[in-house]
């Protein structure tokens with residue numbers, strides 16, 4: 258799924274992939290969010306899904322690093338897993354993986370941005386795409 262094709266979101270912003278970060282497999286736009294921002298994919302069937310892989314970008318001097326949490330049904334819903342995104346010392350796009358424990362059923366899947374130092378007016382990271390794997 259392309260992150261920028263989310264069903265609903267708050268305080269997220271789509272923009273073209275920065276030239277210096279355009280590695281292999283970069284597709285379409287990326288989505289950026291500050292602390293507390295989120296986006297949702299509705300009616301995702303988690304049955305049989307063992308992991309999510311996401312292509313996540315960081316930009317030195319811009320993104321703050323932090324966490325991108327996968328939550329079920331709401332911004333405060335059960336936490337399925339967390340993409341831990343480092344404080345960048347370079348601009349890059351990399352894949353990150355989260356493994357799931359016994360997830361199943363249809364759900365609205367929330368991706369929630371959390372900064373390690375809340376309150377800074379910079380995005381935690383940007384996200385290109387997400388892949389569900391069995």
Ligand SMILES: [Ca+2]
Nearest residue numbers: 284285286385
């Ligand atoms: Ca994309």
